[in-house]
Amino acid sequence: MPYLTVVAELTAKPGREEELQSLLLAIVGPVRQEEGCIQYDLHLSTKDPASFVFYENWKDAEALKSHAGSAHMKEFGAKAIELLNGPARILTCTKIA
Numbered sequence: 001m002p003y004l005t006v007v008a009e010l011t012a013k014p015g016r017e018e019e020l021q022s023l024l025l026a027i028v029g030p031v032r033q034e035e036g037c038i039q040y041d042l043h044l045s046t047k048d049p050a051s052f053v054f055y056e057n058w059k060d061a062e063a064l065k066s067h068a069g070s071a072h073m074k075e076f077g078a079k080a081i082e083l084l085n086g087p088a089r090i091l092t093c094t095k096i097a
Contacts, residue, residue, distance in 0.1 A: 002094045003038055004064055006056040009089040010080075017050045020083040023076065024052055030072045036063020050085065064092075 012020040024042055031040045036059035045051035058064040067073060 001060070002096075003057040003059065004061055005093050005095065006054070006058065006064065007091045007093075008054040008056065010052045010054075011048075011085045012050040012052070012083055013085045014050070016083045020050075020052065020080065023079055023083065024054075027072055027076050030070075031067065034063070034067055034070065036060065036066065 010020070010024070021044070028040060028042055031037055037056075038059060039055065039057040041055045043053040043055065045053070058067065
């Protein structure tokens with residue numbers, strides 16, 4: 001069964017880029033320790049310092065659901081709301097070739 005791939009795009013409010021980056025970096029370690037997490041990589045746009053992208057691979061949809069409900073992601077969401085310039089764009093897909 002193929003992994004579940006997630007691409008999550010987040011954009012910081014103007015002037016809040018460094019704060020958001022620190023918050024994002026802080027969750028990488030805990031997320032990588034989650035059961036079912038295969039890959040969880042944070043990227044910064046080469047063109048826009050306010051634009052961040054997570055590239056993630058999960059064992060299955062259940063692992064992703066567990067991730068979304070984890071304590072550290074709930075805490076992240078509560079803090080990120082004031083730093084994000086709108087909701088995150090989340091794309092889920094599976095590899096076909």
